[in-house]
Amino acid sequence: MNANELARIAARTRAEALTMIHNASTGHTGGAMSATDILTVLYYDVMNVDPKRPDDPKRDRFFMSKGHSCEPYYAILADRGFFPRSELATFSQAGSRIIGHPNNKVPGVEVCTGALGHGLPVAVGAALGAKRTGQKYKTYVVMGDGEQAEGSVWEAAMAGANYKLDNLFAVVDQNGLQISGPTKNVMALDDLAAKWRAFGWDVCEADGNDMQALLDYFHAEHKQGKPHCLIAHTVKGKGLPFAEGKPEWHHKVPNDEQLQEAYRALGVEEVDFND
């Protein structure tokens, strides 16, 4: 799929994710918006997944380690046909399986995530499993930059390089902000690419809100013998004029006017989960 088509899907996904948050009066707006382009490229272009066979042994494996940013993930899974779009209207409501973090009762979700630092260790296991059993599937994981302060990320990073998991792709959504403020003030990452390289990974950096840059990265020839890390430079709240780069939008909820402002900025008409 080309970059323009993917950008249109990402705009619609952002509008749907924000509508879910608005309807539920809860959610994680900022990190959802920063990660939407990465999720869109993976699910509409890069990964081999089949909504009709969510348990296909040959499927690529995906783990949304920054699980709080689940709204665009659910919106994309529904749009791809893993479950009915109408279920998005039940987000974060009592009895719904579309809850505030990824839930493995939802078709297409491999494991429950959200306790940070868990996605990469599980992804390392999935990638190692493929190597040991001669399977060709690839494993993808999206982490946050605040999440890089979790010790388990680095245990898994060490293991990934140790086992030469060149079938593993980790993306760090580096939006520079986390729940309690700028990442550099909370737990400074300094040269994050250098840290991943020091742990033995094949590291690239790209604009994580630029579809063409993301396509170029995933379609490039990747080094063999090392796991791959993309430091994706993103903007928290991307696409929402009132939220971009503002830490308080980590889990702020848009009011009616802001939702309409977002639709206009995204070039999307009203969202109806029943159409």
Ligand SMILES: [Mg+2]
């Ligand atoms: Mg962040």
